[in-house]
Amino acid sequence: MARLKTYGFYLLVAVIVLQAVFPFYYAILTSLETGQAIFDINYLPAALDWSNYRSMLSSGVFGRQFLNSAVTASAVVVLSLVLATTAAYALARIRFRGRGLLLLTILSVSMFPQIAVLAGLFELIRAFGLFNSLWALVFSYMIFTLPFTVWVLTTFMRKLPVEIEEAAIMDGASALTIIWRVFLPLMWPAMVTTGLLAFIHAWNEFLFALTFLSTDTQRTVPVAIAMISGRSEFEIPWGNIMAASVVVTLPLVVLVLIFQRKIVSGLTAGAVKG
Amino acid sequence: MARVELQAVRKSFGTVDVIHGIDLDLASGEFVVFVGPSGCGKSTLLRMIAGLEDISGGELRIGGEKMNDVLPAKRGCAMVFQSYALYPHMTVRENMAFGLEQARLSKREIEERVTQSARMLQIDHLMDRKPKALSGGQRQRVAIGRAISRQPRVFLFDEPLSNLDAALRVDTRIEIAALHHRLHDTTMIYVTHDQVEAMTLADRIVVLNAGKVEQVGTPMDLYERPASRFVASFIGSPRMNLIEGATAEAMGAACVGIRPEHLHVAQDGPWAGKVVMAEALGSDTFLHVETAEAGRVVVRIPPGETPTPGTALHLAPDAARLHRFGADGAPLA
Ligand SMILES: Nc1ncnc2c1ncn2[C@@H]1O[C@H](COP(=O)(O)OP(=O)(O)OP(=O)(O)O)[C@@H](O)[C@H]1O
Ligand SMILES: [Mg+2]
Numbered sequence: 001m002a003r004l005k006t007y008g009f010y011l012l013v014a015v016i017v018l019q020a021v022f023p024f025y026y027a028i029l030t031s032l033e034t035g036q037a038i039f040d041i042n043y044l045p046a047a048l049d050w051s052n053y054r055s056m057l058s059s060g061v062f063g064r065q066f067l068n069s070a071v072t073a074s075a076v077v078v079l080s081l082v083l084a085t086t087a088a089y090a091l092a093r094i095r096f097r098g099r100g101l102l103l104l105t106i107l108s109v110s111m112f113p114q115i116a117v118l119a120g121l122f123e124l125i126r127a128f129g130l131f132n133s134l135w136a137l138v139f140s141y142m143i144f145t146l147p148f149t150v151w152v153l154t155t156f157m158r159k160l161p162v163e164i165e166e167a168a169i170m171d172g173a174s175a176l177t178i179i180w181r182v183f184l185p186l187m188w189p190a191m192v193t194t195g196l197l198a199f200i201h202a203w204n205e206f207l208f209a210l211t212f213l214s215t216d217t218q219r220t221v222p223v224a225i226a227m228i229s230g231r232s233e234f235e236i237p238w239g240n241i242m243a244a245s246v247v248v249t250l251p252l253v254v255l256v257l258i259f260q261r262k263i264v265s266g267l268t269a270g271a272v273k274g
Numbered sequence: 275m276a277r278v279e280l281q282a283v284r285k286s287f288g289t290v291d292v293i294h295g296i297d298l299d300l301a302s303g304e305f306v307v308f309v310g311p312s313g314c315g316k317s318t319l320l321r322m323i324a325g326l327e328d329i330s331g332g333e334l335r336i337g338g339e340k341m342n343d344v345l346p347a348k349r350g351c352a353m354v355f356q357s358y359a360l361y362p363h364m365t366v367r368e369n370m371a372f373g374l375e376q377a378r379l380s381k382r383e384i385e386e387r388v389t390q391s392a393r394m395l396q397i398d399h400l401m402d403r404k405p406k407a408l409s410g411g412q413r414q415r416v417a418i419g420r421a422i423s424r425q426p427r428v429f430l431f432d433e434p435l436s437n438l439d440a441a442l443r444v445d446t447r448i449e450i451a452a453l454h455h456r457l458h459d460t461t462m463i464y465v466t467h468d469q470v471e472a473m474t475l476a477d478r479i480v481v482l483n484a485g486k487v488e489q490v491g492t493p494m495d496l497y498e499r500p501a502s503r504f505v506a507s508f509i510g511s512p513r514m515n516l517i518e519g520a521t522a523e524a525m526g527a528a529c530v531g532i533r534p535e536h537l538h539v540a541q542d543g544p545w546a547g548k549v550v551m552a553e554a555l556g557s558d559t560f561l562h563v564e565t566a567e568a569g570r571v572v573v574r575i576p577p578g579e580t581p582t583p584g585t586a587l588h589l590a591p592d593a594a595r596l597h598r599f600g601a602d603g604a605p606l607a
Contacts, residue, residue, distance in 0.1 A: 163355045163356075163357050164359050164361060166326050166355070166359065167360075167361070167420075168361075168372070169325075169326065169347070170346050170352065171372050171376050171420075171424070172347030172348075173347075173372070173376050185363040186362065186363055
């Protein structure tokens with residue numbers, strides 16, 4: 001019986017891993033094949049042909065688009081974290097009327113479907129003169145990343161004992177020193193986790209990027225990939241698309257691997273006494 | 275070298291008054307203990323002296339200087355919190371050095387002071403550990419060490435021992451007494467719930483009740499001459515027996531109090547009763563006796579033969595040790 005349980009458990013794990021990893025694995029396989037080979041179904045690498053990668057990287061704008069994505073996502077992360085830390089401090093530590101309501105409102109903002117705010121947002125961005133600028137994306141992505149970051153960091157900050165802050169006050173630390181030397185080191189795991197999720201969101205976002213940017217050199221990678229076209233309109237260049245997708249996913253994988261330990265402790269940090 | 279003076283000090287949170295005008299004058303180097311029931315404002319008063327709470331009215335002076343609007347770090351106070359409040363991400367050494375770095379002391383002086391206070395508290399072997407790798411008692415010592423290394427004029431403790439187990443509590447209490455002896459210039463203010471801590475540590479005890487001072491005095495003063503019925507019942511463990519009704523009226527008071535050790539089992543005693551329960555603690559035995567005249571009272575008897583529940587006996591109060599209180603709770607001469 002116990003053995004059956006163990007087998008069942010590993011079977012479940014295998015299914016989950018398979019469904020999570022297989023699409024990516026298949027993308028890698030496809031990206032290494034060319035011509036007709038792509039349409040032959042194989043589950044093991046049949047060829048090692050880097051020509052898709054070569055042709056994509058030499059296409060000129062891809063490097064620029066990659067950079068666009070990186071800049072946008074990094075700006076979103078930095079701005080979100082700076083704004084969210086300060087907001088979380090206020091929401092967690094300072095008593096004022098309507099605090100609970102404000103917090104709920106902030107969270108509910110992130111529940112609107114993107115498509116619902118698209119038209120209004122488009123008008124706003126035109127009015128600010130941000131159309132076809134990366135700032136349009138930074139601005140619109142933060143509508144979705146900020147509520148989440150603020151919420152998580154506020155919850156996290158509430159769990160930090162007030163006495164620690166008071167001890168620092170008694171020790172003569174200024175407000176900035178307290179944030180820099182006491183809060184940040186304690187909040188670091190939570191910030192890494194939320195920052196990473198914000199990065200992933202900004203990196204993968206498609207709809208806003210498609211709507212608010214109009215020229216090839218401004219595009220971010222997800223849109224660029226969707227717009228890769230073949231030699232004729234009847235040919236979809238799967239090889240190139242898959243190669244681009246793999247290249248785009250790699251930074252995320254690397255980031256997650258780097259911060260892996262912090263993420264885990266960040267997600268559980270609320271549960272154990274700090 | 276710091277006298278601490280409070281003059282008509284008040285505190286309100288919004289519309290709620292918590293401290294109603296407190297006058298106190300604590301001498302330099304004195305060990306003063308604040309006691310009182312939960313919620314009476316002990317912590318609030320301590321935090322006002324520290325500067326963690328604003329003072330709503332009145333004046334606070336430390337070393338003769340008005341401190342109402344001085345920043346906490348500039349008051350020369352150090353505080354030991356109930357929850358220790360160590361910085362979890364710093365080692366013991368860093369915890370102790372943090373305040374000194376903020377005061378911009380030289381590296382050498384910081385090192386010297388940290389080493390010295392670590393040695394004083396025997397935590398020098400723990401210097402490179404993080405707080406989570408310490409036991410509760412060790413954490414509390416580090417918290418005290420952190421406060422000592424700042425060389426404060428006034429030491430503030432808010433129930434520093436209440437998170438420790440009983441044995442450790444006794445040890446640490448003795449250490450704090452020794453510490454006060456060594457730092458005899460430093461004024462210490464100590465908040466506690468614990469009778470024994472208050473009686474053994476204090477030069478003077480301040481009994482607070484509902485945001486007012488009930489009585490200030492040496493432990494024996496408070497024990498022998500309580501200035502109100504409240505203090506009489508609050509100081510002493512087990513509590514003083516308070517007797518109301520006809521027996522009290524016969525003595526011309528609304529209430530009379532007699533401590534358990536001043537009641538004796540005597541053949542010809544005026545109060546007849548039956549033992550309800552006997553608690554033998556080894557050094558003493560406490561009898562709970564139900565009497566017709568005085569209600570239920572506690573009697574301390576020497577160790578030895580313990581009467582079983584149900585035993586009938588007579589009790590005699592030590593007349594010289596009776597405390598008589600009027601209807602307003604004030605003592606009658
Ligand atoms: N920030 C606050 N806002 C409103 N009321 C407060 C605040 N802090 C304390 N109080 C109130 O002030 C009163 C005194 O609180 P305080 O913490 O000083 O009591 P205490 O004597 O230390 O009690 P305990 O022995 O339980 O620690 C309490 O009635 C409490 O509810
Ligand atoms: Mg308290």
